[in-house]
Amino acid sequence: MGHPPLEFSDCYKDSPDFRETLKCYELELDRTSKFLKELIKDGNSVITAIKGYSLAVQKFSQTLSGFQFDFIGDSLTDDEINIAESFQEFAGLLQEVEHDRMMLVQNASNLLIRPLEKFRKEQIGATKEKKKKFEKESEKYYSLLDKHLNLSAKKKESQLQEADDLLDRERVNFYESSVEYVYQIHQVQDRKKFDVVEPVLAFLHSILTLNNLTVEMTQDFMPYKQELQLSLQNTRNHYDSTCEELEELMKRMKHPSQISKMQNFLPLEGYLYCQEKRALGASWVKYFCKYHKEGRRLFMVSCEQKPATKQAPLLLTLKSCIRRKTESIDKRFCFDVETVERNTPVTFQALSEGDRKLWMEAMDGKEPIYHSPIHKQAEMELNETGFKFVKKCINYIESEGATQVGVYRTVGSNIQVQKLLNAFFDPLNPGSVDFNSSDWDDKTITSALKFYLRSLSEPLMTYDLHRQLLIAAKSDNLDFRLSEIHSLIYRLPEKNREMLEMLIRHLVNVCSHSDENLMTPSNMAVIFGPTLMRAKEETVAAMLDIKFQNIVVEILIEDYKKIFTCKPEDSASPPIPPPRITPRKRQPITISKRPARLYQALSHEHFQHAENGPETPLSWIGISASPKTQKATETL
Template identity: 85%
Template sequence: MGHPPLEFSDCYLDSPEFRETLKCYEVELERTSKFLKELIKDGNSVISAIRGYSVAVQKFSQTLSMFQFDVIGDSLTDDEINIAQSFQEFAGLLQEVETDRMMLVQNASDLLIKPLEKFRKEQIGVTKEKKKRFEKDSEKYYSQVDKHLSLSAKKKETQLQEADEILDKERVNFYESSVEYVYQIQQVQDRKKFDVVEPVLAFLHSVLTLNNLTVEMTRDFMPYKQELQLSLQNTRNNYESTREEMEELMKRMKHPSQIGKMHSFLPMEGYLYCQEKWALGVSWVKYYVKYHKEGRRLVMVPCEQKTTTKQGPTQLTLKSCIRRKTESIDKRFCFDVETNERNAPVTFQALSEGDRKLWMEAMDGKEPVMELNETGFKFVRKCINYIETKGVTQEGVYRTVGSNIQVQKLLNAFFDPTNPGDVDLHSSDWDIKTITSALKFYLRSLSEPLMTYSLHRDLMCAAKSDNLDFRLTEIHSLTYKLPEKNREMLEMLIKHLVNVCSHSEDNLMTPSNMAVIFGPTLLRAKEETVAAMLDIKFQNIVVEILIEDYKKIFSNMPDSSAPPIPPPRITPRKRQPITISKRPPRVFQALSHDHFQHTESNYQPLV
């Protein structure tokens, strides 16, 4: 299994478990850096020494075969399985080559070395700089916290305010560097899947096509190469879709207002100082405290333990919580907790006044959302009719983003409470990209996604299964568990997408490309977390299946005797070894690295 995803919310809690998980990512980053350094070194050996080429290729092959991609999340898509297995495929292919008669390609350095060095410098190097800033700001912040909490409440108000401002500044710096570091270290883990594999694939293809004695092997390799290129393309599309969603989440998490919201989630947790009375006086002991609203349980884990004794967590049952008045104690931000287990109240000191309020009371709110009602159905039908009449063959339909002002203008006009639905799209000056953007905006703004929160987990489990027949059967069954209005809207929309994809030769919108756009639109997790972002690629799989198997899913009721859900697996698929037959040699023209680069604008998802 791979490493658990790092949640941005954990950056604000900065718990010991978070630090341990972060350490695992740092170890993996260092392992990747060492691997790339070794790979670059081996590639240079191949380029510089034709006489030692045979030995260099064998070493290169061994390096590839030993490296394994780690998993972010709990499952891999078919494309990621293919990519994860790709280095082993490359290594097996190279072992069958008559290495003593190979020749080095002239552009090997541009194909292999420069992209890998660029990745090490621009990705891993930036991540290490983020780490340095994170460690520096972390040390400054906690040093300031200890200094801040030691201030007496009897100090002048101006001195206390100045101390509060200094601590707030250090806290903001620490949170910002922590969130940016978590974002960057996870981006490197995702990007290496294609930024490392693509240069190796390009280099390998040039070696094979320029070797007069490997023509037949190259022919046998072509189907896998095409499959892998498609997997890289799909993985890149999924990465872009996930990255944009995660980047938006990161920006929201960095906003000062989000700091308070994080503490409203259950369980409430963070650092508190507890007043402990001894025979010789009073001391304040630092604890990491978790409060579970269900059961009113308070779990206290000591942070400063003596090496000679190890104290386990203390569990208390909460009865009441009362704020301490400033004049009643020579410490700031204090509150008393009454518990069933102790006769006297337990006094805690929070890190700030805002932190104390969060422990005392959690608040939350929601914005107005659109509903799946008659007006919504009318809007979707009119949009579909307009698109299929005027824009079904337009290149990049649904991919091209409309003007936000025009989209909002259309939505405001159509959903006007005084006269809802009274908009004739054909008689108005609306362009296709405005209509498609407005349709997607409506679907994304529903109070609950079209495929519902309750079925989200089951749909993700189905998409993660390595049994293709089961995927279709289970998604077919789950579709008919949707509420009637949801299924009616879904069927109408998918039928439209099938029609659009049938013109893919003109509009370049295949089911896979369309799924990248509508996956996050029709499905989403109830809580917006990094783990949920990593499931976007599986949301795309669900939509792709709905499009490709539209007739089977919506024309027939599901079979009630379908087999139980098999557990999803991340074991890479086994492929048959490539069989190479020797034939008279032919010379192929080497392909540049640009051959393997896909135009990102052709696959850019709309947000």
């Protein structure tokens, strides 16, 4: 099983579980770094060995070409002429082969070593720098927090306010460094799926070429290579779509308003200092506490470092919560809690006045309850005007823009999109917009359609069915995947299913022109997956599931007729298989061992791909080194 996703909200709580999960990711990062170091070292050894072999063959060919057959008499037969010229032919053939081989060796470092070194230096190196910053800010913040909590309540109000402001600034710095570190960790974990596999696949192809494999063997390898290329391309597309969503979420989580929202999460979690009486007097012990309002249970985990013993979590059942008067104790932010388990009240110290109010609010204390104002944004509705809008968009696109390259991928102007939506959904005169006007172009209309679907008060495929659709998409059983999605579609509300059928039928029509617009069902699903489906809460885990949302939409497009022309009871559904928990095993590739001459070299374009990164992955192109090489390349 993989590691649980690191949520940005956990950065704010900074719980022991969050720190433990972070350590798991850091260990995985170190393991990846060591693996890449070994891979680069062994790859260089292979390249050096191939280069040495090629130099030896070239020396051998030079020896052959340097020998001249002498002859006796004044003429030779045709056979003798062929024999006399054989070494020259052999030498020419070897030189031609080794010329291509040396070009492959020269490019091999750029295919394998440079991308891996670049990933190790830029991605893993950047993550380590973020870690250093996170650890530095963490140490700085908690050190200041300890000093802050030990301030006497008898100090001047101006001094206390200045100390509070300083702590708030350090808290913001610590939280920002934590969020950025978590974001970078997710980035490097996702990127290694293709940034590491892609160079190895390219290098593997060059090795197969260097081993003089037959055209038949290369053809046997092609389906696997194409399948892996397709997987890399899809992963890259999912990453691009997930990365955009993840980056937006990170930016929102940094906003101060989001911090106040997170404080209202239940159960309430955070650090509290508990006053404990000991032989030499009272002391304050730091605990990570979690309060469940249902059952009034308070779980406390000690944060004292005692390597010899591991203390079990404490459980207290609350009876009441009372604010501690300032003059009764020389500590700030204190409150007393009466519990079932203890005869005397337990005194706690919160991290700040606002933190104390949150704890007392959750525990039904006597402090006033503070709520952050909520400004609900206007939301689109799935009504008659919405249906009319979608139909007009579809009719326009199918008549004017279905063959446009990158239709739906190209984004229109935000100002124009808002102008179109405001005009169409004007309460005084809804739907009175001429789409054929010169005011609107293809990009504006496609972007407006996507914006409308994404702005619905509930996604078109509903929150209730979201999890079940994802479970179906994650199944290894392709038949179950289709039948389960088929069944779930018919559990949608009637209006939702009607709108979905109309939209998917349109996407099928657009994808039928993929030779012109380059929009395949897979590419279209990457765009409409997050548009038609979304989780109720925006979390990192939800962002990582976007690729499975794309799979659901891709199935709807590819199997449109089966899903929307017959009800699910018309086809028998297989039993529900368990969810995917292990990677699928591939069938071994059978490769013919008959020898043949096949020498393919990689072009300068592929060299540029290895160095700068391509727009489309892994395009092997043969060079024009010789007619024989060109012929072998055409065979591929």
